[in-house]
Amino acid sequence: MKPNLFLILGVMLAPHAFAQAPVSNADREIVFKSVHVIPMDRESVLRDQTVVVKNGKITALGQGSQVKYASNALVVDAKGKYLTPGWSEMHAHVPAVEDLAPMKDVLTLYLANGITTIRGMLGNAKHLELREKVRSGEILGPNFYTTGPAFSGQTVKTAQRGIELVKEEKAAGYDYLKLLPGLTKETFPGIAKTSKELGIPMVGHVSFAVGVWMAIDAGYSSIDHLDGFVEAITPGIDTLAEQETGLFGTWIAYSADTTKIPKLIAALKAKNIRVVPTQAIAERWLSPLPASAYEKDLELKYLKPEEIKNWMNAKNSYNNNPKFNKERAEAFVNIRRKLILACQKGGVELLLGCDAPQVLNVPGFATHHELKYLTEAGLTPYEALKTGTVNVASYLNKTDSGTIKTGNVSDLVLLSGNPLEDISQTRNIEGVMIGTKWLPKAFIQSELKKLEK
Template sequence: MKRCLFLIWIGFTGHVAFAQEPVSNADREIVFKSVNVIPMDKETVLQNQTVVVKGGKITALGNDASVKFGKEALVINAAGKYLAPGWSEMHAHVPTVDDLAPMKDVLMLYLANGITTIRGMLGNAKHLELREKVRNGEILGPNFYTTGPAFSGQSVKTAERGIEMVREEKQAGYDYLKLLPGLTKQTFPGIAETSAELGIPMVGHVSFNVGVWAAIDANQSSIDHLDGFVEAITPGIDTLVEQETGLFGAWIAYSADTTKIPKLIQALKAKNVRVVPTQAIAERWLSPLPADSYANDDDLKYMKPEEIKNWMNAKNSYYTNPKFNKERAEAFIAIRRKLILACQKGGVELLLGCDAPQVLNVPGFAIHHEMKYLTEAGLSPFETLKTGTVNVAKYLKKDNSGSIKKGNVSDLVLLAGNPLEDIGQTRNVEGVMIGSRWLSKEFLQKELAKLEKK
């Protein structure tokens, strides 16, 4: 169904208030007037710019006085606001059901938070349909990439089955192969070899019995969660079984040897393996803080009460585990922060992602937690923003995205404040441009109100 635009002129200010519906720039220019642009191709702010978009592309950018546009254009007075490239969530989850309705809801949570590209990390055949409907504009959502059903100890019992699954998912048209724990030294090599042969990248976890060194040697496209990193730098790891190490090495991180980090970073860089930290999972679920510290998070109103209960139970299970103690939990967070900063300094490209919906991480909203935690690990706000823009554009080989310049796609987020000065400003979304559609703050707030569960 086509969406119509109704304009209401207010007084003689020249400001336009529009109905709470997306506005298309397919045949009409949309103009951001007097806006501060964060181009992301370098660390700077271009002040008082006019940015013109039409047909899903940036058609003009320059000083207010120098840029011309048609009299039929929709002009958005963006004085004092900041325009940045939309962000990517490279470890997203979309419901693996046969109903598109809950998928649409999750896509809106991402869009409302300035996320214009997502990589779904646990897919099914319905996600291929969803991807097509997003691409042709039938469903409103971020640019969508998807893995297929996961490769795990449950789905891959033999080397032959692993190879067969790679071929099936390539033929089906999935973008990536999602690896989960449980693969072995017998099942992983065939998956890796067939992945390389068919050109469908492996992403996700590193199985304990495979190890990060084998994953790197196999050119795993992205390693998510820093999975296997703590184990790789912990002395005596070969004497331990997986159950003794904890999730992402939480129980053993206190004994990690930081002098081993450079070797790991060099190996990742040499093979051009990208890293999706999902630090928000560690800092929230596996933090030293008890569950009630998060009980009043405003983000939780978008989750069903039973899901919140499950999350709190998971948090409490971690906190009350006999192996838990506050000092070791702090050591786990600290070593992860060191690994993230070492990746940044060592030239290993980080990609933004936070594994929502997952314990205490709500889709879309969790990306702001993730960016905050990346800065707390030592990245500058600019470096943090690059993980969700420039780095992702390079990873996806999309030369016309990830930065703001003439000819690039118009995947943009308008912010109330400058995130280069305060990364927390990423939360203050004034509107989102996804391709050819402008989503005003009023529209986004209306849609979010529909999604509140309590």
């Protein structure tokens, strides 16, 4: 187990230097001086600003001479750098195990990559404990929301069991219900009805037997992976068995009818259903490229050799499937790009998420891939960044989050370059502010080093 990222209090630092360890501003101001601010409430850059944070809030923002701060403040020389709201990862996989150690390692990977909020999608009772330890500050990690144990064909055999499981998870205190494949037209309605009655939202997959239209009518909170979307726009889908369609419609996407997309987007918009694309899964695991194209990815050093082997085997298994061919794989990726862009243009709120750890997706690092893939689908860098900031704040109803302004929470990322001009600049992190804690680059790099396998 790697050392925990616990809050270090009382660190004595020169007031105009970067800290080499986490610094709490619970009793001390932290000042970002001469920084370019990307406020995210509009597509602009506020240049040469001074930003003051204390007690987890932004307390002042403006031109340097106009902003006052205490003489003992920690001043971060951020000249020429860019300050943006922290990003959210809305389809994260935190290990569902009894040991907190691997969970903490995953939280470290997310924070190190500027992710200040996550929604854990592998429900486990231990995650309730983890959530409370993060909230109390005992464990340093992103703001944490959790689903309960998944609803699937294995866990829900009858309609009555589905209803009972909703009640159990609501009583346990989970934030969301995670739906997996395998639900039926008999078991799903009771889950949806009880979910609405108890106010615990449904998120995740759309079961093939249920279909996206029933899922939309039932009022999913978010549909993840674009699950069911390809099937919804493919003629003759009612004549096919689930195993014939492939994961997320991989084997049938080449025959999808794009003229059916507007109807789907209108239905999602009408029900205010958010969409978490996890396009990184499609662009990497389900792409036409061979496994060898990913073997030298630097982020793989944070995985155990057996994990890398399993991922490469999964990629090879996909590419060696008799139903696979390069052209159809390209068609699958491209139709998903079209669906993502249609959501953006049609007013369906996209939420940033990439399903990591998952095949070829390393936690935190995969989120940067996802942002890039969103721009390749046609979103501007600003629109892509909104999926992990403004849109998530709206989804979570956190009016003091997602933008940089006085009074908002101080979940922030300091970058060396402007991501509005080049989305890949999200990777160039100079430091992360999570609530009351400032994590400078040197500290982040030292913690990442400890996680190398």
